[in-house]
Amino acid sequence: MSVDEIRSFIVETFLFEDDKELSETTPLLEKHIVDSTGVLEIVSFLEQRFGIRVEDAELIPENLNSIRNIANYIAKKSATLV
Amino acid sequence: MKFDPVLVHAWLSRTAQRFPDKTALVCDGKRLSYTEIDQASTRLARSIVNKGLEKGDRVVVFMENSAEAVIGIYGILKAGGIFVVAEAASTSSSLKHVLRDSGARFVMTHIDKAKVVESVLSDRSVDIRVVWAGKPDPASAFSPAGLEWEVLLREPNLEVALPRVIDVDLAALIYTSGSTGRPKGIMCTHHNMVSAARSILQYIGNDENDVILNVLPLAFDYGLYQVLMGFMFGGTIVLEREMGFLEPMIRAIEKERVTGFPVVPLISAILLKMKRVPVERFSSLRYVTSTGALWPAAHIRQFRKLLPNVTFFSMYGLTECKRVGFLPPEFIDSYPESVGRAMPNCEALVIDEKGNPVRPGETGELVVRGSNVMQGYWNDRETTEQFFRAGRYPADRVLHTGDWFRLGEEGLLYFVGRRDDLIKSFGRRVGPREVEDIIVSMPGIAEAAVVGVADEINGQVPGAFVVTKKGSGLDESGIKIFCGKHLEPYKVPRYLWFVDSLPRTPNGKVDKKSLKDQASASLGKRGSS
Numbered sequence: 001m002s003v004d005e006i007r008s009f010i011v012e013t014f015l016f017e018d019d020k021e022l023s024e025t026t027p028l029l030e031k032h033i034v035d036s037t038g039v040l041e042i043v044s045f046l047e048q049r050f051g052i053r054v055e056d057a058e059l060i061p062e063n064l065n066s067i068r069n070i071a072n073y074i075a076k077k078s079a080t081l082v
Numbered sequence: 083m084k085f086d087p088v089l090v091h092a093w094l095s096r097t098a099q100r101f102p103d104k105t106a107l108v109c110d111g112k113r114l115s116y117t118e119i120d121q122a123s124t125r126l127a128r129s130i131v132n133k134g135l136e137k138g139d140r141v142v143v144f145m146e147n148s149a150e151a152v153i154g155i156y157g158i159l160k161a162g163g164i165f166v167v168a169e170a171a172s173t174s175s176s177l178k179h180v181l182r183d184s185g186a187r188f189v190m191t192h193i194d195k196a197k198v199v200e201s202v203l204s205d206r207s208v209d210i211r212v213v214w215a216g217k218p219d220p221a222s223a224f225s226p227a228g229l230e231w232e233v234l235l236r237e238p239n240l241e242v243a244l245p246r247v248i249d250v251d252l253a254a255l256i257y258t259s260g261s262t263g264r265p266k267g268i269m270c271t272h273h274n275m276v277s278a279a280r281s282i283l284q285y286i287g288n289d290e291n292d293v294i295l296n297v298l299p300l301a302f303d304y305g306l307y308q309v310l311m312g313f314m315f316g317g318t319i320v321l322e323r324e325m326g327f328l329e330p331m332i333r334a335i336e337k338e339r340v341t342g343f344p345v346v347p348l349i350s351a352i353l354l355k356m357k358r359v360p361v362e363r364f365s366s367l368r369y370v371t372s373t374g375a376l377w378p379a380a381h382i383r384q385f386r387k388l389l390p391n392v393t394f395f396s397m398y399g400l401t402e403c404k405r406v407g408f409l410p411p412e413f414i415d416s417y418p419e420s421v422g423r424a425m426p427n428c429e430a431l432v433i434d435e436k437g438n439p440v441r442p443g444e445t446g447e448l449v450v451r452g453s454n455v456m457q458g459y460w461n462d463r464e465t466t467e468q469f470f471r472a473g474r475y476p477a478d479r480v481l482h483t484g485d486w487f488r489l490g491e492e493g494l495l496y497f498v499g500r501r502d503d504l505i506k507s508f509g510r511r512v513g514p515r516e517v518e519d520i521i522v523s524m525p526g527i528a529e530a531a532v533v534g535v536a537d538e539i540n541g542q543v544p545g546a547f548v549v550t551k552k553g554s555g556l557d558e559s560g561i562k563i564f565c566g567k568h569l570e571p572y573k574v575p576r577y578l579w580f581v582d583s584l585p586r587t588p589n590g591k592v593d594k595k596s597l598k599d600q601a602s603a604s605l606g607k608r609g610s611s
Contacts, residue, residue: 012559014571029326030146030194032171032571036325036352037539056356059328 002050003071009045010067014038024068029061039064046070052077088249089272091159093314095120101290101316108338109149109321116316119153122235126157128242129234130188133211137162137245140184140255143300144168144177144199145192146323150215150231151300152309154190159253162245163188166255166267169301170324174201175568179264181210183461184255192216196226249273255460256303258401259513259573261484261502267460268401277453278404279311281425285408286342286369286395290316293366294342295334297325297349302510303401304373308344317342325349328356332363339366346374350381351539361388373397373405375506375541376497379418386415396421398497402469403455403481406430406448407495420494428452432489445488445498450481503594505534505542512544512573520568521546521561521575526554531584531592535577535601545577545601547584579604
């Protein structure tokens with residue numbers, strides 16, 4: 001569920017070209033899809049939409065640099081919420 | 083007596099003699115010594131001369147911040163060439179512009195840029211040799227045609243003489259957006275670059291104990307000079323790919339014991355957005371510099387409180403002369419709104435319409451004199467003459483910046499605005515005309531006007547007012563996709579407004595002031611969403 005939602009947020013917010021080449025594992029920063037401002041936008045989207053708090057130390061590529069990483073990160077965070 | 087080198091690359095060799103084994107560059111987990119970089123760049127220079135590079139030929143470097151990019155720049159200079167760093171985020175259309183406009187004979191790139199490079203080369207009008215760094219992904223069918231970086235660097239002791247270079251020869255073209263047309267290449271001689279660097283090093287007071295974290299792209303002069311200057315004073319440069327995630331950046335500061343951190347206001351804004359700024363992890367920092375856009379006084383004040391032992395340099399400049407001035411650190415608390423006054427060996431004057439210096443409290447155009455004033459725009463005599471004017475004798479040239487300043491107490495300068503509509507976003511220049519030309523080239527568009535819209539993080543972002551032809555059926559995302567194919571992401575309009583017509587001034591020009599007001603009114607209504 002959240003994979004689709006994250007994908008459509010990224011396509012709508014950042015992707016000015018065909019989204020055919022955007023896979024779940026495309027590195028967002030390396031492919032210049034997202035820049036450092038974009039990272040902030042993703043963070044505030046995640047905090048609002050999923051009701052989580054993204055800690056400063058969690059601002060790492062392993063959590064946020066691809067659709068799949070973001071989805072895994074959300075799953076992990078949501079699990080600890082309950 | 084011993085004289086200082088006058089050529090950009092001669093400083094590298096001199097530092098390699100002083101500190102042969104010292105780490106010059108930390109990048110991608112690799113550590114390269116001064117000797118390694120000096121020798122690799124010499125081998126590269128010999129190889130490309132052997133492949134036909136002649137003195138004064140332009141060579142485009144199109145890769146992410148990397149050791150190859152740095153070795154490439156010094157190799158090109160040693161070969162007598164002129165280096166041109168293209169933005170790593172270039173689209174094929176903007177890369178093609180830089181290749182064509184500079185008339186480059188070679189492009190040095192990385193295999194991860196193959197898609198963009200190949201699409202430019204498929205156009206037969208571009209005749210250029212490619213040097214590929216990196217290994218192709220074994221899973222892909224792509225096999226690059228051209229020269230291989232690894233092979234060029236391996237050529238042992240080629241018996242090739244390197245050309246003689248003097249300091250009035252061009253070292254670089256730095257492409258930057260202007261108020262009209264596509265980006266222009268600013269011509270920089272060795273003398274210009276070494277002079278600018280020496281003035282800056284003098285006021286920052288760097289020495290070989292400094293470790294600089296560079297997260298700024300090498301296509302941006304502010305990022306490029308971190309490397310050039312570091313190699314002059316013999317420091318260590320920690321070169322990251324463009325600024326992205328915060329945590330790895332802070333880890334690099336901690337791990338490498340970084341002493342100097344150049345930022346643009348965007349980076350400082352992102353740091354201040356942290357839930358808690360981990361000040362204890364910045365304990366090695368000696369100074370922070372900021373330029374590229376006005377550094378908000380509120381940010382300066384917050385940083386001063388958080389990091390009281392760090393020296394902050396708020397600076398101002400433009401690629402046409404690299405840097406103009408800096409706010410002396412002793413004024414940072416009393417005059418944080420000012421960008422300071424001229425740096426050593428540079429004169430900055432605020433003049434009125436008649437060309438006379440204004441009195442304190444008055445506003446005028448900033449003009450700059452000094453060895454840091456570059457040579458003008460490549461292939462564009464007309465624009466060069468407009469901004470780079472003759473001074474009192476042939477070698478004296480005066481740069482008319484197009485920036486309006488107010489002269490305040492203590493001779494301090496305050497930025498007021500631009501003469502034209504140049505937009506400054508993320509510390510980089512966006513020419514409204516360049517964006518307008520792209521939008522208007524789209525079928526179904528009648529007219530477009532682009533203005534800078536205030537943005538909390540970026541300073542400004544481009545916003546476009548668009549008049550479509552009847553029945554065009556165009557929507558916002560269609561136009562953004564089209565722009566994204568031709569422009570770097572930060573130049574793509576963040577906001578789009580569809581209007582029936584554009585407001586005009588009495589003399590028929592598009593009334594940008596009124597559009598700016600409309601933009602801020604519309605965004606104000608929308609609130610922070």
